[in-house]
Amino acid sequence: MAATLESLESCLERHIPPEDLAEVKRILYGGEARKLNLPSAAWSAAQEGDFELQGYGFEAAPEQLRRPRIVRVGLVQNKIPLPTDTPVAVQVAALHRRIEEIVAVAAMCGVNIVCFQEAWTMPFAFCTREKLPWTEFAESAEDGPTTKFCQELAKKYNLVVVSPILERDEVHGGILWNTAVVISNSGAVLGKSRKNHIPRVGDFNESTYYMEGNTGHPVFQTQFGAIAVNICYGRHHPLNWLMFSMNGAEIIFNPSATIGTLSESLWPIEARNAAIANHCFTCPINRVGTEYYKNAFTSGDGGKAHHELGHFYGSSYVAAPDGSRTPGLSRTRDGLLVAEMDLNLCRQVGDKWNFKMTGRYDMYAEKLAEAIQPYFMPSIIKE
Numbered sequence: 001m002a003a004t005l006e007s008l009e010s011c012l013e014r015h016i017p018p019e020d021l022a023e024v025k026r027i028l029y030g031g032e033a034r035k036l037n038l039p040s041a042a043w044s045a046a047q048e049g050d051f052e053l054q055g056y057g058f059e060a061a062p063e064q065l066r067r068p069r070i071v072r073v074g075l076v077q078n079k080i081p082l083p084t085d086t087p088v089a090v091q092v093a094a095l096h097r098r099i100e101e102i103v104a105v106a107a108m109c110g111v112n113i114v115c116f117q118e119a120w121t122m123p124f125a126f127c128t129r130e131k132l133p134w135t136e137f138a139e140s141a142e143d144g145p146t147t148k149f150c151q152e153l154a155k156k157y158n159l160v161v162v163s164p165i166l167e168r169d170e171v172h173g174g175i176l177w178n179t180a181v182v183i184s185n186s187g188a189v190l191g192k193s194r195k196n197h198i199p200r201v202g203d204f205n206e207s208t209y210y211m212e213g214n215t216g217h218p219v220f221q222t223q224f225g226a227i228a229v230n231i232c233y234g235r236h237h238p239l240n241w242l243m244f245s246m247n248g249a250e251i252i253f254n255p256s257a258t259i260g261t262l263s264e265s266l267w268p269i270e271a272r273n274a275a276i277a278n279h280c281f282t283c284p285i286n287r288v289g290t291e292y293y294k295n296a297f298t299s300g301d302g303g304k305a306h307h308e309l310g311h312f313y314g315s316s317y318v319a320a321p322d323g324s325r326t327p328g329l330s331r332t333r334d335g336l337l338v339a340e341m342d343l344n345l346c347r348q349v350g351d352k353w354n355f356k357m358t359g360r361y362d363m364y365a366e367k368l369a370e371a372i373q374p375y376f377m378p379s380i381i382k383e
């Protein structure tokens with residue numbers, strides 16, 4: 001919960017005796033991740049820009065018939081650079097500048113696909129339940145200023161951009177959605193994926209603003225692999241991950257906004273488990289810092305009104321289908337995590353563990369179809 005612990009990994013490095021550390025990492029993380037050799041210009045730019053840079057690689061076995069399919073992803077986590085009562089356009093512009101700076105470093109590191117945190121162009125103001133000014137951050141997914149900004153980045157650096165924003169859908173009465181826009185490295189908008197599961201927990205009052213998404217589980221075939229986006233709270237729903245995987249996702253990004261008191265002990269488990277269960281790579285990303293609001297709001301729990309939601313603990317990481325994972329980024333600092341992966345690992349692990357083959361989906365499809373009926377009777381055997 002406290003914002004003072006830099007990261008779990010730095011704590012382990014400090015306190016586990018060196019002779020035990022490798023074994024501890026094998027048990028906790030599936031081994032010591034290979035460190036990437038990133039260009040020195042990238043390290044100095046990150047230092048100058050005051051953000052953390054980490055790079056790790058995952059291995060796959062060589063195959064006879066398929067060439068390795070190496071791809072580098074970049075996960076970006078950041079604080080909001082300006083106070084929440086700064087004019088909307090100024091806040092958005094400052095976030096664009098910050099991301100531009102970090103993406104430039106991602107490009108130096110050879111990143112092919114970059115993903116930002118949930119609702120990255122704004123404070124995570126849904127805790128307030130106020131409409132203005134927060135709804136003013138919403139933009140068109142197809143041709144809003146943020147999508148145009150990301151198209152420029154995509155073309156300039158030849159990378160795919162996953163841009164999670166608050167979407168205003170003008171075609172359907174100007175309603176709002178929580179949406180990830182996927183922009184191809186050609187600069188074209190490939191499509192969008194809307195958040196399927198909306199939290200109703202603690203101060204995450206998001207259903208005040210938008211409904212459950214209606215885009216299903218789209219997978220985007222990019223030049224660098226088949227990718228999908230499972231937005232934040234969808235992380236807690238194994239079937240949501242499963243459906244992206246059913247549609248062929250090899251990498252599932254999970255742009256998030258979540259706080260220590262609520263979810264920090266779940267964070268290392270859920271996306272990693274999804275990578276294992278679905279034979280794919282998963283990339284959970286969380287924002288950083290504590291965001292203050294001028295008007296106090298309550299949590300509906302009898303407690304005092306307050307001005308902040310809690311500490312967003314960062315800790316973005318990448319998990320592989322074999323269950324191994326990278327260390328997390330910092331709990332307190334902006335950061336860029338670069339992960340190199342050979343997508344051949346997805347099928348190799350699938351062939352080893354056979355979860356798709358042994359999944360018995362027909363049985364579950366039939367039973368779930370029964371269980372959602374209003375007069376369903378649970379099958380309980382009693383004495």
Ligand SMILES: NC(=O)NCCC(=O)O
Nearest residue numbers: 199204232233257258263
């Ligand atoms: N943004 C969001 O869905 N947060 C909900 C909290 C959580 O899933 O940990």
